[in-house]
Structure formats: structure tokens, C-alpha cells
Amino acid sequence: MKGRTIFGGKVEGEALVSTEPISFYGGVDPDTGKVVEKGHPLEGKSIAGKVLVFPQGKGSTVGSYIMYSLKKNGKAPAAIICKETETIVAVGAIISEIPMVDKIDISQIKTGDKVKIDADNAIVEVIK
Numbered sequence: 001m002k003g004r005t006i007f008g009g010k011v012e013g014e015a016l017v018s019t020e021p022i023s024f025y026g027g028v029d030p031d032t033g034k035v036v037e038k039g040h041p042l043e044g045k046s047i048a049g050k051v052l053v054f055p056q057g058k059g060s061t062v063g064s065y066i067m068y069s070l071k072k073n074g075k076a077p078a079a080i081i082c083k084e085t086e087t088i089v090a091v092g093a094i095i096s097e098i099p100m101v102d103k104i105d106i107s108q109i110k111t112g113d114k115v116k117i118d119a120d121n122a123i124v125e126v127i128k
Contacts, residue, residue: 001104001124003081006090008120009099011079012127015113016050017106018042023059024066024092033075051115052077053106057089067092079117081106081124 018041022028027037033048047070057063067089070076080093085102093100099119109115114127 001108003101003103003122003124005119005122006080006085006100006102007093007098009079009097010118010120011051011099012114012116013049013051013078015053015081015109015111015115015126016042016045016047016077017109017111018052018054020054021056021058022052022054022089023057024063024070024088025060027059028066028070030066030069030075031073033070033073046075047077048075050077051079051081051117053081053109053115055083055106057082057086057092059088061088063088064092064095067098068096071096071098079115079119081109081115081117 035042080100082102
């Protein structure tokens with residue numbers, strides 16, 4: 001799948017997919033990498049080291065800083081794939097140096113899939 005590069009890099013990893021938007025501020029614990037938003041489909045799951053796939057972000061601009069804290073704490077996702085990113089998540093990925101691609105049909109990716117991301121060229125491949 002071809003998308004748009006937000007921040008470059010090459011990563012292979014296990015996908016963790018949400019059909020719901022994610023708020024990093026108040027929705028993800030920066031110390032553990034676990035989703036703590038009540039009722040969120042990923043509640044209780046860790047995003048650390050995963051290829052995090054979700055439609056778009058939501059919430060406060062502080063979310064960018066939470067993403068940076070996740071990276072500093074070793075709890076950030078290995079890469080991010082979005083259907084449509086917005087400023088908060090884009091800035092967070094850039095300052096945290098997390099490879100990120102958007103404009104991807106995320107319905108093609110399932111939790112547990114092995115995903116190869118070439119964010120330098122905005123290419124996402126699900127490895128079967």
C-alpha cells in the first residue's frame with residue numbers, strides 16, 4: 001500500500017490495530033505504554049514496540065509531548081500507520097522520531113499481522 005510519509009524510517013513489526021481514534025494525552029500512560037482510556041478498544045494493551053495502526057488522533061496538543069515521553073521511556077510504538085493524521089500525532093511522531101505513514105487503507109491490517117513499513121518511500125506491506 002502506498003501512502004504519505006510523515007516521518008521516515010524502516011520498521012518491521014507486529015500490528016496493534018484500533019478502529020477508534022487515539023488520544024495520547026489521558027489515553028496512553030507514558031510510563032507503561034498502556035492504553036488507559038476507559039472503553040477504548042485497546043484499553044489495557046501496550047503500544048510499546050508495536051506498529052500502531054489507527055484512523056486518526058484526537059484530543060489535546062499535549063499528546064505530542066506524551067508521544068515524546070513514550071519514546072524517552074522506551075515505551076513508544078515502533079511505527080505508526082494512520083488513515084488520516086492530524087497535527088498532534090504528526091508533530092509527536094516527528095519530534096519522537098517514530099516512523100509514520102498515513103493515507104493508508106487501515107482496514108487491510110489486523111492486530112497480530114506482521115507489517116513492513118518503509119516510511120522513507122511511504123510503503124506499507126502486510127506480510128502473510
